[in-house]
Amino acid sequence: MTVMTTSSMPRKKGIREISPIDVYKLLPKTNCQECHESNCMAFATKLVNGELVLTDCPPLFTGEYQDARDALLHLLAPPVRAVTFGSGAQQCTIGGKHVLQRHEFTYHNPTAIAIDVDDLMPEEELRARINRIGQFTYNYIGRNLSLNAVAIRSISGDPSAFGRAAKAVAGSTGLPIILCSTDPVVIRAGLAETRDRRPLLYAATEKNWKEMADLALAFHVPLVVRTNGDLSLLRTLIRTLNSCGLADLVLDPGTLAEDGLFETIHAFTAIRTAACRDFDELFGHPLLGVPLAVWTGGEISMDVLKWREAVTASMLLSRYADILIMHSLDGWVLLPQLIWRFNLYTDPRKPVSVESGIRIFGKPDKNSPVLITTNYALTFFTVESDIKAANLDCFLLVVDSGGLSVESAVAGRYFSADSIVTALKDMQAETLVNHRILIIPGLAARLSGETEEATGWKILVGPKDSSGLPQYLKEHWPPRSDTA
Amino acid sequence: MAKKSKERQDPADGADVLSLAPRILELLEGVQQLELENFSMEIGDLDLFIPSQQYSLPGLSPTRTPTLQQKPMELVRESYHPHTASYVGHIREVTLGATKADGGSRARTVTIGGSTAPAYADILIPPVHPPALSLDVFDMPITLPRVLREHVADVLDDPAEWARMNVKKFGADIITIHLMSTDPLIKDTSPRQAARTVEEILQAVDVPVIVGGCGDPKKDASVFTEVAAMAAGERLLLNSVTLDMAEAKTLGTVAAAARDNGHLLLAFTGLELNNAKELNRRLYEYIPPEQIVMDLTTVALGYGLEYSFTIHERARYAALMGDTELAHPVISAATNAWAAREAWMAMSPEYGSRELRGPVWETLNAITLLLAGVDLFMMMHPAAVLTLKDIIHRLGSRGAVAASPAHDWVGARIS
Numbered sequence: 063m064t065v066m067t068t069s070s071m072p073r074k075k076g077i078r079e080i081s082p083i084d085v086y087k088l089l090p091k092t093n094c095q096e097c098h099e100s101n102c103m104a105f106a107t108k109l110v111n112g113e114l115v116l117t118d119c120p121p122l123f124t125g126e127y128q129d130a131r132d133a134l135l136h137l138l139a140p141p142v143r144a145v146t147f148g149s150g151a152q153q154c155t156i157g158g159k160h161v162l163q164r165h166e167f168t169y170h171n172p173t174a175i176a177i178d179v180d181d182l183m184p185e186e187e188l189r190a191r192i193n194r195i196g197q198f199t200y201n202y203i204g205r206n207l208s209l210n211a212v213a214i215r216s217i218s219g220d221p222s223a224f225g226r227a228a229k230a231v232a233g234s235t236g237l238p239i240i241l242c243s244t245d246p247v248v249i250r251a252g253l254a255e256t257r258d259r260r261p262l263l264y265a266a267t268e269k270n271w272k273e274m275a276d277l278a279l280a281f282h283v284p285l286v287v288r289t290n291g292d293l294s295l296l297r298t299l300i301r302t303l304n305s306c307g308l309a310d311l312v313l314d315p316g317t318l319a320e321d322g323l324f325e326t327i328h329a330f331t332a333i334r335t336a337a338c339r340d341f342d343e344l345f346g347h348p349l350l351g352v353p354l355a356v357w358t359g360g361e362i363s364m365d366v367l368k369w370r371e372a373v374t375a376s377m378l379l380s381r382y383a384d385i386l387i388m389h390s391l392d393g394w395v396l397l398p399q400l401i402w403r404f405n406l407y408t409d410p411r412k413p414v415s416v417e418s419g420i421r422i423f424g425k426p427d428k429n430s431p432v433l434i435t436t437n438y439a440l441t442f443f444t445v446e447s448d449i450k451a452a453n454l455d456c457f458l459l460v461v462d463s464g465g466l467s468v469e470s471a472v473a474g475r476y477f478s479a480d481s482i483v484t485a486l487k488d489m490q491a492e493t494l495v496n497h498r499i500l501i502i503p504g505l506a507a508r509l510s511g512e513t514e515e516a517t518g519w520k521i522l523v524g525p526k527d528s529s530g531l532p533q534y535l536k537e538h539w540p541p542r543s544d545t546a
Numbered sequence: 547m548a549k550k551s552k553e554r555q556d557p558a559d560g561a562d563v564l565s566l567a568p569r570i571l572e573l574l575e576g577v578q579q580l581e582l583e584n585f586s587m588e589i590g591d592l593d594l595f596i597p598s599q600q601y602s603l604p605g606l607s608p609t610r611t612p613t614l615q616q617k618p619m620e621l622v623r624e625s626y627h628p629h630t631a632s633y634v635g636h637i638r639e640v641t642l643g644a645t646k647a648d649g650g651s652r653a654r655t656v657t658i659g660g661s662t663a664p665a666y667a668d669i670l671i672p673p674v675h676p677p678a679l680s681l682d683v684f685d686m687p688i689t690l691p692r693v694l695r696e697h698v699a700d701v702l703d704d705p706a707e708w709a710r711m712n713v714k715k716f717g718a719d720i721i722t723i724h725l726m727s728t729d730p731l732i733k734d735t736s737p738r739q740a741a742r743t744v745e746e747i748l749q750a751v752d753v754p755v756i757v758g759g760c761g762d763p764k765k766d767a768s769v770f771t772e773v774a775a776m777a778a779g780e781r782l783l784l785n786s787v788t789l790d791m792a793e794a795k796t797l798g799t800v801a802a803a804a805r806d807n808g809h810l811l812l813a814f815t816g817l818e819l820n821n822a823k824e825l826n827r828r829l830y831e832y833i834p835p836e837q838i839v840m841d842l843t844t845v846a847l848g849y850g851l852e853y854s855f856t857i858h859e860r861a862r863y864a865a866l867m868g869d870t871e872l873a874h875p876v877i878s879a880a881t882n883a884w885a886a887r888e889a890w891m892a893m894s895p896e897y898g899s900r901e902l903r904g905p906v907w908e909t910l911n912a913i914t915l916l917l918a919g920v921d922l923f924m925m926m927h928p929a930a931v932l933t934l935k936d937i938i939h940r941l942g943s944r945g946a947v948a949a950s951p952a953h954d955w956v957g958a959r960i961s
Contacts, residue, residue, distance in 0.1 A: 324943070357958065
């Protein structure tokens, strides 16, 4: 298997094999601190950890260091090429993966999710759908999760209809566009209306590759290469298109959702494994998955098709897809995808905890409630969002549970009567309020007796889920005089 | 919002017994969409949880300029040879349940584990044993989200009937009886009574049984010891033993009871492989490794599923690379998905009804960990169970389902 084509370059190293010294040797070594690090070695260390990027070193991008820069770009290049499409603020970069499994480093460039429209939609319907795509969002632990692109499908086969649809889409959204047809004439009509938007072309096949290559070259746009599960043919097409001068390719080995699930999962896995473990250049491109393909089965109910699309999308997210084309706009289908994508692309090396300590919400006074929880990030953010949403005035003690959730921390004895005693003392809780009443999470109910003994505070058992806090406090706060 | 399609057609290929679509449809159709409370979550600006793309290496690639001499007129042929990695390690096989011939009373047993490669990573290495599904039964009426409750409402106070229904109606390979009432803070049911409940389950169904405790290291030890003796020879899986038990000095008692009565142990640890290894080392002093299954902790989608996913991927790779202390089959409580509020809470209409969100949450939680190598799932919602069975079957071997020609989705008319 041919691995490297650039013979003058050393063997490609995985990101984890690169040492700061490898990088340092190629840096200017002037310790100029333009990167805001104390010296070039510190910069090199942060660079290999993914904490800084090459562009943080301005001198490298002057003529003086051009050779060193190119060598560094090669050294640090991800085995899966990063491909960018779209323009402006919503431009989308896909691929750029360094590793097969996220724990080896971290995944970069979250999977883009595109939703389809087609050229038979009446313009009003098309604009309404585009609006829904642009507006779909979910606020998850303080982040707005949303969709990333619009795929325009040519159903009519008519270039002018496709051109009209492309024009309407380009005129109503800033989201990146994917032009979908295997007819180069149709694609050209779409390109004519979107050329300043750098759309992604779908797709070059065994039959149309020459014409598609011409279009991609003429318009300077990235191109999807598609086969139906034949990986030899896929490699042949990639090699051929590379030879045409096209580097920004995206691979679609074929999504056969239901019956062909076995082939599809294995094709995605084989391609990404070859790229990340063998540094195979041909397979070192972003992968495109099409959960929308389940809709071609067609003979069953809408909800079942949506269900299948949700399952297929989720599997492809876990199995290396860098971009997905979907049809369903239902929240119950999209929400788990958006959340799982966010989770999968967080840095597995980052601690999952927030700092322990007192958090003050609203304007609490000496009679306000004192709540306690653990420092697992998701636990804290959930509790925090519930308190804020209800505009509660209270103190929240965040205990260091080693980053475990309440339930796990209780089971593992990280959240115990002892740790609560320590927290009350360290945080000087008695100075916050005049009362001595502590509300513990419902999931820590079993700690109430021993904690009451150990702390001398009256313990109230709060709700099991913090969404119940407003109601709980309405009923239990201020406390009846016999508990105070 | 999803509109329920009233008309239903049978799939074209009626011969495919695993074509589950109509059954899933029935299960989904049974639900009503009731929630219209205008719920919204407003979260202030948080900037502590930084997604990695914030400091990702940008789309910089070396100028790998393909040489632009002459455009090829024909395809430049390349070939493809599958990448086959071989591993020095393999996962132990563990058999749940024992037939009469082997000293138990089960009609069938279920063997899990045996993997010699990461799950679904090599087209030439299909799973040695397909992952198995266990359905939950509780020994006392419990609070369940309505979408779960409606399927089991009639049997909530009859564990034996509940177990029978799980096997007959929902196709459970294994039954898990959770002895929740033994919790000293709930009913503090006696070990003797708990053992009687397990006996009822063993009489009601002929599949292997998992016995779940209450989480109290002392109480669980006395319950498991009693159950182990009562059901000697049945090869139950005792769920679970923990490092807490080691601290409470009850681990040895339980492990010895499992060994002496021919049962299996589920070693539970919280997303920490060093703890998993330490617990296993302690257990090896009492019981053969072939009687140990691991629970590395399943967290709900949205609440840290990525930690479960990664801990399972790491454990499986370490085991295949030769770490025998992690070379045990793994179990996932997919029902933990219901801890996510997105699974059970009424939300504003654009997020769909919780009657669909809940089951899809459990399904995707399980499927994600299936891809990370989990060998046994504990589940509840029938649609999640059917979907997982279907996926396991389809991923089991090439041509498990006759492939249909690829459809052209680009030009397809989709309603």
